[in-house]
Amino acid sequence: MWINSNLDRITAKDVVILANNRQVLAFKKTYQLQKGTSQLPKVFSWKQYLLNTWGIINFQPSTRLISNIESRVLIAQSMSHLGQKVECRLLDEVIKNYDYCKAHLISLNELQQSHFDTSELFSAWIQDYQKNKLKQGLIDINDLSTLIINNDIKMTKPYIYGFKTLTPEQSQFLNTIGYQVLEHRQLDDSHANKTFKTTQDEIKSAAQWAKKIHASNPSKQIVVVSPKINELHYQFKSIFDQVFHDTLNETGQKSYNISLGLSLDQYPLIQHLLLILKLSSQLQKNRIETTTFNTVITSPYIASAKNEQSARALLVNKVLSLSTTNFKLGRVKEKLSSCPVLEQILNTICDDQNTPQQSHDQWLLSFNNHLQSWGFATDRVLNSSEYQLFKKYQQTSLGLNLLSQYSQSVNVHQALEDLKNWLSQVMFQAQSAKTPIQILGSLEAEGLYFDEAWVLGMTNDFLPSPLNSPRFIPFDIATNHQIPRSNYELIAQDAKDTLTNLMGLSDNVVFSYAQTHNENEQQSSPLIEFSNAVEAPTKSKITHVKTETLNDSQAPELSNKSISGGVSTLKDQMACAFKGFSHRLNTQHFNAPHIGLSRIEQGNIIHKVLEKIYQQILSLEQLLSYNDKDLTALIASSIDQELSTHSKSNFIKVERNRLLELVSKFIQSEKQRDEFKIISTEQEMQVNVAGLIFDVRLDRTDEMENGNRIIFDYKIGKTSVSDWCGDTIKDPQLPIYVLSNKTQGVCFIELASDKITYKGLSKDKDSLPKQSNKKTACSQWDEQLSIWQEKISKASLDFQQGEAQVLPTKNACEYCEYDSLCRVNK
Numbered sequence: 001m002w003i004n005s006n007l008d009r010i011t012a013k014d015v016v017i018l019a020n021n022r023q024v025l026a027f028k029k030t031y032q033l034q035k036g037t038s039q040l041p042k043v044f045s046w047k048q049y050l051l052n053t054w055g056i057i058n059f060q061p062s063t064r065l066i067s068n069i070e071s072r073v074l075i076a077q078s079m080s081h082l083g084q085k086v087e088c089r090l091l092d093e094v095i096k097n098y099d100y101c102k103a104h105l106i107s108l109n110e111l112q113q114s115h116f117d118t119s120e121l122f123s124a125w126i127q128d129y130q131k132n133k134l135k136q137g138l139i140d141i142n143d144l145s146t147l148i149i150n151n152d153i154k155m156t157k158p159y160i161y162g163f164k165t166l167t168p169e170q171s172q173f174l175n176t177i178g179y180q181v182l183e184h185r186q187l188d189d190s191h192a193n194k195t196f197k198t199t200q201d202e203i204k205s206a207a208q209w210a211k212k213i214h215a216s217n218p219s220k221q222i223v224v225v226s227p228k229i230n231e232l233h234y235q236f237k238s239i240f241d242q243v244f245h246d247t248l249n250e251t252g253q254k255s256y257n258i259s260l261g262l263s264l265d266q267y268p269l270i271q272h273l274l275l276i277l278k279l280s281s282q283l284q285k286n287r288i289e290t291t292t293f294n295t296v297i298t299s300p301y302i303a304s305a306k307n308e309q310s311a312r313a314l315l316v317n318k319v320l321s322l323s324t325t326n327f328k329l330g331r332v333k334e335k336l337s338s339c340p341v342l343e344q345i346l347n348t349i350c351d352d353q354n355t356p357q358q359s360h361d362q363w364l365l366s367f368n369n370h371l372q373s374w375g376f377a378t379d380r381v382l383n384s385s386e387y388q389l390f391k392k393y394q395q396t397s398l399g400l401n402l403l404s405q406y407s408q409s410v411n412v413h414q415a416l417e418d419l420k421n422w423l424s425q426v427m428f429q430a431q432s433a434k435t436p437i438q439i440l441g442s443l444e445a446e447g448l449y450f451d452e453a454w455v456l457g458m459t460n461d462f463l464p465s466p467l468n469s470p471r472f473i474p475f476d477i478a479t480n481h482q483i484p485r486s487n488y489e490l491i492a493q494d495a496k497d498t499l500t501n502l503m504g505l506s507d508n509v510v511f512s513y514a515q516t517h518n519e520n521e522q523q524s525s526p527l528i529e530f531s532n533a534v535e536a537p538t539k540s541k542i543t544h545v546k547t548e549t550l551n552d553s554q555a556p557e558l559s560n561k562s563i564s565g566g567v568s569t570l571k572d573q574m575a576c577a578f579k580g581f582s583h584r585l586n587t588q589h590f591n592a593p594h595i596g597l598s599r600i601e602q603g604n605i606i607h608k609v610l611e612k613i614y615q616q617i618l619s620l621e622q623l624l625s626y627n628d629k630d631l632t633a634l635i636a637s638s639i640d641q642e643l644s645t646h647s648k649s650n651f652i653k654v655e656r657n658r659l660l661e662l663v664s665k666f667i668q669s670e671k672q673r674d675e676f677k678i679i680s681t682e683q684e685m686q687v688n689v690a691g692l693i694f695d696v697r698l699d700r701t702d703e704m705e706n707g708n709r710i711i712f713d714y715k716i717g718k719t720s721v722s723d724w725c726g727d728t729i730k731d732p733q734l735p736i737y738v739l740s741n742k743t744q745g746v747c748f749i750e751l752a753s754d755k756i757t758y759k760g761l762s763k764d765k766d767s768l769p770k771q772s773n774k775k776t777a778c779s780q781w782d783e784q785l786s787i788w789q790e791k792i793s794k795a796s797l798d799f800q801q802g803e804a805q806v807l808p809t810k811n812a813c814e815y816c817e818y819d820s821l822c823r824v825n826k
Helices: 021-035 046-057 068-081 088-103 108-112 117-136 141-150 168-177 199-216 233-244 268-285 290-297 309-321 329-336 340-351 360-373 384-397 399-403 412-424 475-480 488-503 566-575 577-585 599-616 620-625 628-643 650-671 733-741 781-801
Strands: 015-018 042-045 159-161 191-198 222-226 437-441 452-455 509-517 676-689 692-704 709-715 745-751 756-762
Touching (some): 015 021, 015 046, 042 046, 046 141, 068 088, 068 117, 068 399, 088 117, 088 141, 108 117, 141 168, 191 199, 199 222, 199 233, 199 452, 199 509, 268 340, 268 360, 268 412, 290 309, 329 340, 340 360, 360 412, 384 399, 384 412, 399 412, 488 509, 566 733, 577 781, 599 628, 599 650, 599 692, 599 709, 620 650, 628 650, 650 745, 650 756, 676 781, 692 733, 692 781, 733 745, 733 781, 756 781
Parallel strands (some): 015 042, 015 159, 191 509, 222 437, 452 509, 709 745
Antiparallel strands (some): 692 709, 745 756
């Protein structure tokens, strides 16, 4: 990586200003290449030059230069002070427009006189910011060029290189002190053009191209340039790792270097750190988020992560079983005893109560104490990248101390938000290897020179670039002050200059574009003519091996014939033998956290309410003896008694009203039935199905006037009698009940808000409440009993004998949670 210029006339006494830091590195390499061990001149990027010059002028500072992040904080405060709700994207736009105003010499008065509301508002924010700076004796980097010019000192006339277009501010400054331009060496404009089907094909071809050149000549400097390096960062990293076999290598050992690291808050180590601090504050309030807790206790960065790994995984299961978004620590205390180190950490954090309102520097001290209590980054040795990252965090977090100067006491939520925002403004890239293969963005690549270059993404949304419309600067002002790409003439000139710079990357440049990106069609840049011929994707050299098949559908015979969840086990065994076998794995399933009451909770509540009612009402005669007032009171009392076990909320109030209406409607339908007596409610019993023993609970058993006994089952969802019949018994629950109890009928009671429905099958059809006459595939009662007995017994024996074929029936996979084991594509 060099610059493309002759440096013969540059001496050690000269000053050279370049457009960016990467060009500074390239200049130093070029100077050493052309002049050997000669002493380097003073070389700076534009911002480095301003900072260095100001440091010389302001050797006894009466004002303090603030960082970009401090400037961001002060601008946000000015916006808040003037009644604006500050959001990150809005603040980014304000800062971008402020930089435009300074770089293009746009005065705030000019914006105010434009009579645009947004411009006037922006001017008010920046004026307030300027007043605050003046009041506190502060300046920012945008003030430096004017301050330096106003100081009457003699300055060395610098050389400049790599600036595509000087801003008005830069022109004013350089014209004042005088400057010379280091000219680019002219290159041939010959180049190769390639068209690819997809972005992935394009990146992979570039990676293989770079690898091939490097293998033939390791000393060659190679660059791959992408205008979308930020968006495609992970895709580049993944593909280049595969091509160069660098997947397991750390950043400092990879065969290539990819520029533009991520902001600190995007790295997993920092994300875990922030979650640890967030959980610490939740522990002290004893209102813990489920997702935060589970992520933190399984983090590899906290104390005893490895030693207590299994116990903490079981603790996660316990938390998931709560099926809630938030919980109190006491609800998992029992499981914590198996994680003694974690338990001690949690107790320490809970006991270390902080003052609700503190200054930022006090919060930083508290955060550091919390991290120490968690044993952060102590359970294992950090790799090189993680170590550099943690060191960078420690340096950056000190910025919270600076915030103490600008704000009074804040709560922990605000302090954590400020820390996260501070980290989000700092870019980090682990120290890379000294490799000749560079992956760069288009802006930072301009002005550099390599032996070989490939520029990807040459689409019409890159060159020419889209129109740039600053949100707070009117179009005419932006155009008059030459803000980049603010009109079509500037866009055309910028595109031409960019293409010239990209062609100057090397004597051998390849340009390419992909016809599709993320399934969206793309067009090539009109500035370069591409062939319609699409490059064939390079195939990896893979030796295909014949697939081996192993028939492993027979599990060992079941030794313990007593199981839990017998009904669901046999239901799954009949739907898919493997699904039934999966019950033997004893895996736990957890309901997703929900707001209010889940359908399962609603079903359990209505079962218990009806149990309470029918413990007092034992027959139709007794039911009819109740007057409306007493019956309503009984229903309301049963509902209130059951809902009292749930925490009070508006959801519970709504559920009470719903239940009152639903149960009342059901009781009215019960009054329309023929004579019946309640034999049992919520009866628990043990059943034996072909040797398989399990417990069941019968919602309700009634004896009819003719002596027949009917098992009723309450359902709050849709049911179908057809599920009992047909080739496969889709719902064997009630058939199992009737075979085990020798009753003369079974019936679903559908409890829906619009109507109450009875759906059943019995020996004597008059024994059932009135129901629809919809035909089913069921046989006559005695014959149907024999069919049930045969099919359910077979399912039981298949389960006991270990039958586990993956042969799902229709819809068997719909709600199955074992697809990761059987690998059936749902």
